[in-house]
Amino acid sequence: MRPPDPRTVRSRDAALAAARELLIEHGLAGLTHGAVAARSGISRATLYRLWPESPDLVRDSITLHISLSRTRQTGDLRADLSAALAVTRAMLHEPASEQAMRVMIERASVDPAFAEVKEALYRSGTWTVRAILADAVARAELPADLDIDCAVDQLHGPLFFRRLVANRSFGPDYVRAIVDDFLRCHLTKPAPQQGNR
Amino acid sequence: MRPPDPRTVRSRDAALAAARELLIEHGLAGLTHGAVAARSGISRATLYRLWPESPDLVRDSITLHISLSRTRQTGDLRADLSAALAVTRAMLHEPASEQAMRVMIERASVDPAFAEVKEALYRSGTWTVRAILADAVARAELPADLDIDCAVDQLHGPLFFRRLVANRSFGPDYVRAIVDDFLRCHLTKPAPQQGNR
Structure with missing residues (x-):
């Protein structure tokens, strides 16, 4: 080439x-x-x-938009997940991107070109959370047998459902509650107490 | 009248x-x-x-369909949630109702009549799970301060996200995993061990 x-x-x-x-x-x-x-x-x-x-x-325009919106990982699992989901929350509340997602959900099931676009967007839109979860598994903060696809659904799913199905808006507190519940359910050990200074 | x-x-x-x-x-x-x-x-x-x-x-046709699909509560929290979400899973995999949900998500944001319909369907579609959760709170199996709206999102959200955004199909095992994680996170006490027979 x-x-x-x-x-x-x-x-x-x-x-x-x-x-x-x-x-x-x-x-x-x-x-x-x-x-x-x-x-x-x-x-x-x-x-x-x-x-x-x-x-x-x-596809390429939204992929660029998603990659420019990506958050940097700090290694603090709770903070990294909250930052990544804050980006998802923002996209669900900006009129243009919210409407784009609604159209995509409808078009993807009847138009193969849109289905392919939505697949690419699903991949890039969940990339950050996947990377954060994989790193946390590598650090043994999350269990080695964590089902990452399922975890992605548990983190993104409630936000999409509340915005696109229930038609409600929500703030950072809601995102924090979803992350807290997820970690309460999946963390392999309690967060370090930083007692040995 | x-x-x-x-x-x-x-x-x-x-x-x-x-x-x-x-x-x-x-x-x-x-x-x-x-x-x-x-x-x-x-x-x-x-x-x-x-x-x-x-x-x-x-609206009235889908409301009838939802009410005829409603499951009967047995008082066994895990079984009742699994049965209710199995109905949601079936609706997400039947071509007609799946497509209806996709159209509704798109139309609801541009057509007020559809927005009103979707609100009614959201209410009737989440009614069973709300009732199950409220009963479990009354039995003190779930905490008194449980945020029922958020719990509804945590149970339905992953299913909708996986089917309508990720475009994946899934089986009863997936529903079971979502219910198990939800209960692991929220149950106020471990399930009775039935040791005193």
Whole structure:
């Protein structure tokens, strides 16, 4: 494989930055090849070469948005999970991303292109929590046989259910309660008391 | 208020039974006043008098479906929660009801009529689990200060997330694991050992 042309990389980055802005401002409906061309100055021909179909552009724009929202791990399990879920909470309460998730849930079951996009977003959207949990297993703070997929559901599921099914909004206290209950259920040992200073 | 005309009650019951069948067979798209008239023999005029708008008919049909699917409480907290969530699991895996939930999640945020329908369905769909939890609190098996809304999210949320966001199917073992973790976290005392026979 040849390395990518640096001009292509620059065009791609500029286009995705514009696409991400459009997504934040207008939601999925505002994210079109034409709007990205107008905002980024990249030609439509180039955009269609990079992303032949609309779902391709949607996937890469949301993936960029998710990766820019990622929190840094500190090694403090409770704090890291709370920070990661605070990002999920924010996405569920920003009108554009909330609406994008609702559309995706509906479209994914009838349109294979959207199903593939949603699969990629599910992977990138749960990546941080998976990494935090795997590290905690490696440190033996969580049991070696922890079912990580199930744990991801137990952490993200209540937030999605409350926002998208119950149609309620919620604050940081709710996220803290979900993390606390999860740790109460799964921690292999109580948190160190820091008594030996 | 006058008591309802018995003929109206009979028409209403017959129409809703037909509407529920259509919903199960064809999903939301198949649930129209015309199709209900054809199957039940009730005139369109009567149907439109009982349910002026399509969401009215959808709400009452799904509410009937949910109430017919309700499980009977035995007083065994673990068994009752597992039975109630098995119904939720089944609804998430039957194509018509799964698709109805996906459409509802999307429509509810843009169409006030659907938002009102979804609120009613959220209430009736979580009614059994709420009743089970409230009884367990009364028996002091769960703490008096249990946040029932949050508990409902912790029990239903993982199932909805896995099915509608992760697009995975799952079996009874998954439901059992969610119930077990919930009880491990919240039970006020260990289950009786039945040692004094």
